[in-house]
Amino acid sequence: MHRIIFGLALAFSASFQPASAQQPACTAGTYAAADGDFVVLAPVPSIPAPGLRYLFRDGRRGATSEAKVPLACVDGIVTIGAARWQRIAFRETPASFESVGTRMTGVLIEPPGTDAKRPLVVMVHGSERNSPIGGVYGYAMAAQGISVFVYDKRGTGGSDGEYTQNFELLAADAAKALDTARGLAAGRHGRAGFFGGSQGGWVAPRAATLTKADFVAVGFGLVASPIEEDREQMVSEVRAAGLGQDAEAMVTRLSAATGRLLLSNFRDGYEQLDAVRAEMADKPWAAKIAGEYSGAIARMPNEELRRVGRARFDNLELIWDYDAVAALRKLDAPLLWVLAGEDREAPIETTRAALMGLKAAGKPVDVYLFPNTDHGMFEFTTGADGERSVTRITDGYLKLLGDWVKGDARGAYGRAEHLTAKR
Structure with a gap:
């Protein structure tokens, strides 16, 4: 589970050093200061070469190819301001x-x-x-x-x-x-x-x-x-939307119904699911409920769930309970x-x-x-x-x-x- 992907929007202070076309490409590695601070530079698929992902000990992260970066690379040395950080020879x-x-x-x-x-x-x-x-x-x-x-x-x-x-x-x-x-x-x-x-x-x-x-x-x-994870995600969603305890109870019942489907290999739980669908039919927010999987299951017809539900939602040997x-x-x-x-x-x-x-x-x-x-x-x-x-x-x-x-x-x-x- 845990499939969330975040967009990256990094903002740095004006004291950070601007990147330039003339700046040498950084070399992947880990560079440390005398006081134990460090920065890791590593290639990742989402950053086109020669750009690298950087990660500092304090959690700052980004790409060396961005318009402003808090470091510079010269002759195999990383400089942070006036300080020269040496590469660790792992x-x-x-x-x-x-x-x-x-x-x-x-x-x-x-x-x-x-x-x-x-x-x-x-x-x-x-x-x-x-x-x-x-x-x-x-x-x-x-x-x-x-x-x-x-x-x-x-x-x-x-x-x-x-x-x-x-x-x-x-x-x-x-x-x-x-x-x-x-x-x-x-x-x-x-x-x-x-x-x-x-x-x-x-x-x-x-x-x-x-x-x-x-x-x-x-x-x-x-x-x-994983079933409890799905329920808690939906409860978190309705709380964030300010929908109240009735909505919380409704998504809890939805999670129970979808959990029964998963635990029975999509053989049982359809009547329970239909009952919750009927409750949610006139709720504008219902179309936006996601959870880990319950929202998608609720929006699939029963005939499709019987035919491909297991292949779609239960194909990774997850231990649901x-x-x-x-x-x-x-x-x-x-x-x-x-x-x-x-x-x-x-x-x-x-x-x-x-x-x-x-x-x-x-x-x-x-x-x-x-x-x-x-x-x-x-x-x-x-x-x-x-x-x-x-x-x-x-x-x-x-x-x-x-x-x-x-x-x-x-x-x-x-x-x-x-x-x-x-x-």
Whole structure:
């Protein structure tokens, strides 16, 4: 799930350096200042060459090909104002491993030097199909003194197999990835565990029950089933439109009906769905309700749903009623969970309550919430039509992840709130 795509609308201050046609093209890599600040430059398909995506530790992001950029590139050095940032010479080791009969590909990224206590993290990605190898996020973690293993999910990039959203199968792959990374970094790492973003929040905790893991960190994930995710998205939509409790109850009934269809492989639930359709027939807002899938299902005729509903909505082996809380109860490793306060893709109400319940019960859970952020920990502006446009990753998020994985999270992280459980 989690398919949201944001438009990019970056605005920078007048102190930023203008790009010019004469400026040398930047070289992909990670560049660091003496105080530990860094910027990652990496190619991405959405930016025409020779432009690169840039990502600073504080979350500023954009393209080096834009009219104004906060950096310049000269002779392999990145300059920020008058400061010269040196490229970090990472050690990168390509690898392949087998999981559940499928060959997978990955890369271990290690900071310079040898440190037997350096943390090692396997990055468990969300529902995207693009390869994380060579992307900005792995290097952003490695720039903070952490060894990072990134790998292509099955059916994506260089990995074999069929793309799937089966959390149990993906967790088996992630567990095997951690075992592989440990072997590659033998003698050069200490505590080792997982980071999961978005859908990875379902996968990483389960993976940590399949192999030894010293920690699990999750960003903007859900402690709820995909069916609950769909319901919460629709409730969030009607609340944003100011439609009241009757509308909330109506979309809750819609989610129950579509959930029954999905759980029965589109055999049962049509009478329940027709009843909700009749309730919604005279509601002008009903045509705009989306959820994760319920809006689309409600607008398809029953004969079409019987014929192609499963192929359209249930072709990725998703576990619709996945018990995410049960998976977390089995987890003994320390857990970090970072919430986006205004997450439209993964609404946080149920997730926050579940996490705080686990924390109150004595589980080693750290929960941070960044206000005014959407899925991906993105800050945004909102247009007159209600559409959001990304400005940046919120300041403090990347540093929080790095510090927590290193066992040194303390103090303030941007505008983050460190949530405490009520006893």
